[in-house]
Amino acid sequence: MLELVGIDVRYGHKRALEGVSMRVNQGEIVTLIGSNGAGKTTALKTMSGLIRPAAGEIRFEGERIDRLPPHRIIERGLVQVPEGRLLFPDMTVMEHLDLGAHRARSDQPFSARLDGILSLFPILAERRAQKAGTLSGGQQQMLAIGRALMAAPRFLMLDEPSLGLAPVMVDLLADAIRTMHASGITILVVEQRVDLALSLADRGYVLETGRIVIEDSADRLLSDSRIKSAYLGI
Amino acid sequence: MDWTLLGQQLANGVVNGMNYVLISTGLTLVFGVLRVINFAHGEFYMLGAFLTYFAMSALGIGYLPAVLLATVAVGALGILVNRLFFWPLRKEHEFTVLLSSLGLALLVTHGAELGFGHDPKYLNSPFTDDILEVGTIVLTQQRVLIFAAAVLVLAATYAAIRWTTFGRMMRATAQNPEGAALTGVDIRFVHTITFVLACGLAGLAGALVGPVAMIFPTVGSWAVLKGFIVVILGGLGSVPGALVGGLTLGVVEALAGGYVSLGFMEAIGYAIIILVLLWRPQGLFGSVAR
Amino acid sequence: MFRTTLLASGMALALLAAGPAVAQDKPPVKIAAIVPQSGAGAFDGQLALEGMQAEAALVNAAGGILGGRKIELVVYDDKGTPEEGVSAARRAMEQDKVDMIVGGWFSAVALSMKEVTRDKIISVMTSSQHPDVTAKGHKFLFRLNATSNMMSSKYGQEICARIKPKSVAFITINDDFGRLEVDNYTKLLGACNVEIKGNEFYNRNDTDFTVALTKLKSLNPDAIYVSAINTSQGATIYRQARQAGFRGTLIASAGNMNPKLIELAGPALEGVYSISLYAPDSDNAKLKAWTEQYGKTFKNQPAFIGTLGAQAVQVLAAAADKAGTANDPDKIAAALRSQTWPTLLGEIKFEENGQALQNLYLIRVEGGKIVSIK
Numbered sequence A: 001m002l003e004l005v006g007i008d009v010r011y012g013h014k015r016a017l018e019g020v021s022m023r024v025n026q027g028e029i030v031t032l033i034g035s036n037g038a039g040k041t042t043a044l045k046t047m048s049g050l051i052r053p054a055a056g057e058i059r060f061e062g063e064r065i066d067r068l069p070p071h072r073i074i075e076r077g078l079v080q081v082p083e084g085r086l087l088f089p090d091m092t093v094m095e096h097l098d099l100g101a102h103r104a105r106s107d108q109p110f111s112a113r114l115d116g117i118l119s120l121f122p123i124l125a126e127r128r129a130q131k132a133g134t135l136s137g138g139q140q141q142m143l144a145i146g147r148a149l150m151a152a153p154r155f156l157m158l159d160e161p162s163l164g165l166a167p168v169m170v171d172l173l174a175d176a177i178r179t180m181h182a183s184g185i186t187i188l189v190v191e192q193r194v195d196l197a198l199s200l201a202d203r204g205y206v207l208e209t210g211r212i213v214i215e216d217s218a219d220r221l222l223s224d225s226r227i228k229s230a231y232l233g234i
Numbered sequence B: 001m002d003w004t005l006l007g008q009q010l011a012n013g014v015v016n017g018m019n020y021v022l023i024s025t026g027l028t029l030v031f032g033v034l035r036v037i038n039f040a041h042g043e044f045y046m047l048g049a050f051l052t053y054f055a056m057s058a059l060g061i062g063y064l065p066a067v068l069l070a071t072v073a074v075g076a077l078g079i080l081v082n083r084l085f086f087w088p089l090r091k092e093h094e095f096t097v098l099l100s101s102l103g104l105a106l107l108v109t110h111g112a113e114l115g116f117g118h119d120p121k122y123l124n125s126p127f128t129d130d131i132l133e134v135g136t137i138v139l140t141q142q143r144v145l146i147f148a149a150a151v152l153v154l155a156a157t158y159a160a161i162r163w164t165t166f167g168r169m170m171r172a173t174a175q176n177p178e179g180a181a182l183t184g185v186d187i188r189f190v191h192t193i194t195f196v197l198a199c200g201l202a203g204l205a206g207a208l209v210g211p212v213a214m215i216f217p218t219v220g221s222w223a224v225l226k227g228f229i230v231v232i233l234g235g236l237g238s239v240p241g242a243l244v245g246g247l248t249l250g251v252v253e254a255l256a257g258g259y260v261s262l263g264f265m266e267a268i269g270y271a272i273i274i275l276v277l278l279w280r281p282q283g284l285f286g287s288v289a290r
Numbered sequence C: 001m002f003r004t005t006l007l008a009s010g011m012a013l014a015l016l017a018a019g020p021a022v023a024q025d026k027p028p029v030k031i032a033a034i035v036p037q038s039g040a041g042a043f044d045g046q047l048a049l050e051g052m053q054a055e056a057a058l059v060n061a062a063g064g065i066l067g068g069r070k071i072e073l074v075v076y077d078d079k080g081t082p083e084e085g086v087s088a089a090r091r092a093m094e095q096d097k098v099d100m101i102v103g104g105w106f107s108a109v110a111l112s113m114k115e116v117t118r119d120k121i122i123s124v125m126t127s128s129q130h131p132d133v134t135a136k137g138h139k140f141l142f143r144l145n146a147t148s149n150m151m152s153s154k155y156g157q158e159i160c161a162r163i164k165p166k167s168v169a170f171i172t173i174n175d176d177f178g179r180l181e182v183d184n185y186t187k188l189l190g191a192c193n194v195e196i197k198g199n200e201f202y203n204r205n206d207t208d209f210t211v212a213l214t215k216l217k218s219l220n221p222d223a224i225y226v227s228a229i230n231t232s233q234g235a236t237i238y239r240q241a242r243q244a245g246f247r248g249t250l251i252a253s254a255g256n257m258n259p260k261l262i263e264l265a266g267p268a269l270e271g272v273y274s275i276s277l278y279a280p281d282s283d284n285a286k287l288k289a290w291t292e293q294y295g296k297t298f299k300n301q302p303a304f305i306g307t308l309g310a311q312a313v314q315v316l317a318a319a320a321d322k323a324g325t326a327n328d329p330d331k332i333a334a335a336l337r338s339q340t341w342p343t344l345l346g347e348i349k350f351e352e353n354g355q356a357l358q359n360l361y362l363i364r365v366e367g368g369k370i371v372s373i374k
């Protein structure tokens, strides 16, 4: 469904990604693992069209998207829940969901998607008139996911969704990811909590200083000694 | 206490203040959305006045249609300005953009001096010399028109920012540009329309206020100066801040001029800047882009 | 073949450009024209410069001076500020080595500039009215305009005798000139029992005067005396005074009536008096020649400030001719002081301190035209 071939990304002279190739098939949950500064966020931003790769190609459903602006990529159903949520602090919950929907290309009507999201995250219904800046961290993460879901994604990328969440919230999040997947959305998740990511995912990639170093099924990665020592602290 | 005089000066101040609001709303929008301080903003005020003048003299149309035409034309110029001077520099350091806008301001002023001549011109509105007496307060029809048109246009602008999808896109871009892009907002489109709106509002202010005094190519530097005082007072990027800041400046100036001196009236603007920067650098309305 | 044609036509062009003058290799006489070309005084500066250019064209067309030398105007922008005026005068003397300087349109500029040119170069100050320009002048300094004291003593009499307001309020610019105006007229009009109701100073860059005029109107004066050198500010004040609902008499400051002001201020200026060195309806032949030349070259209406520029060029040209030199300031200064000069504004004569004695006409706007009252 999504394919990266030989992607290079530079920030000025600094190389952030080098020859990154990966693929995510329809219906999969795939995780991208890597330590701080490995280039995970950079990879996701590149897929969303925020950064132009210096070399390589990105194909979504067979068509090149690496020259498209972000809003055109979103229209195709490739949507991201960004690291740090990137909400609009002075806008209300409903305004976020409204705005999230404005690029949606879907047979499902707005109200149906809204109902779906509000039943997935009932707290958002309660807080619909509240400004995003006044929400708790967990609520903000739900809003960020809700906003992305309003765009009717067929492929959802989540960048460190569990960051800063209380343990109960993390469980809720994991459930939400499973629910979204069950509804037919293909998922690429970047997580610091590698155990969580691998428990959700079918497959995983490991990124180290801008290069993919391991690619394997989630089960095998969980038992891989390099993963255990580097990311699971075992 | 002479209440008639006080009432008259307050009326003068509110009308001037409304003009300041028109000027500074565009300045604050551009800052809020693009994080750019546009030194050339006053030039669109000047162009609004001159285009109205030339629309009347060259096309032979009446004042009001000319105002409309000039406002639309200056607004449309915003597309070009963003395309040529701001969009290409969006990833550069703020200082580079600042210099670019300063360069644009000089370019337009000198261009206007060459094209329109140094000589002041009188923008002839049929409403300028007709006096309207409201109780004991004397206002020209033109000043009433300035006030009414400003209220109407600003109310429409505020409503659009608050309640339309485009308004949401604009606020989203102001509050978190990357978040907005990832929500599907076409940032370039938002920048363009923001410039159209800002330039159009400045142009309208020039077209409306032009007949109250004389117009000349350097009048833009006066306009941008007033705009800066207002946005610093109200908070850079805050639209309600521009409203309250503009009216406050208008009224404070009228009282300072009316009860102390014009020298004090001029100084009070600068005094406000210094006081605000010392005690409340975020302006009266603090947080940006609401 | 082609090359020869090119060469020939090039030479023909060069000859054409040089013109028929025999003395084509004589160096020009360089006169610095230091005028405001930007800022609030830019338009007045343009009128002044145009006046000088029209007169220089007349002199050059008549064969120049000193046996065929042309007058070349070297133009500088003083931006209406003393700092820029000083720097322009320095550049004129040190870099461009001009022979004589014409400048000092604003008193503030003249007062500073004269210190740089002190005893070094012939300096003709033009429209500035501050007495100190000549009272504290130097041996090479001459000033054309009447001082504010000269103007105001004449104008004071006229106001008392012809306009006869019971009371008056002033709106004046907040600088040396404006403060002096207030002092002078407070004394002069007070002496003929006109009650002085008040004064508002405005700033050099003000564009809106409604607040000050509202205040003056509330004092209920018979007349408002408007002291404005800057045409744009003046026009705005006359209009806004009427717009603020003031229905009394408006009196324009001396020397500040011009066609552009009438065009801009419209009906607000009808019937307003002023006094001026320049009566456009005079039948002086030099004035007619200049007015015709001006009309041929420029689209503006000739204005007082332009006649002063022209007068400066006229007397400098004549005095240099008489002295037989363009760059010996002692000889030119002596020549300037030696006689009465016929000029486009009538005969003028310089006092020992360099102050010109000129004719003053009472004028008035009637039917949108400036007419002199005999």
Ligand SMILES: Nc1ncnc2c1ncn2[C@@H]1O[C@H](COP(=O)(O)OP(=O)(O)OP(=O)(O)O)[C@@H](O)[C@H]1O
Pocket (backbone or CB within 6 Å): A011, A014, A016, A034, A035, A036, A037, A038, A039, A040, A041, A042, A043, A083
């Ligand atoms: N805008 C930028 N300009 C320059 N360098 C950047 C920029 N953004 C990221 N980098 C650098 O690129 C490298 C990759 O950063 P990136 O944010 O993609 O890593 P990450 O894997 O997401 O890390 P984290 O786990 O901290 O989120 C890092 O060295 C980072 O410092």
Ligand SMILES: [Mg+2]
Pocket (backbone or CB within 6 Å): A040, A041, A042, A083
């Ligand atoms: Mg990251």
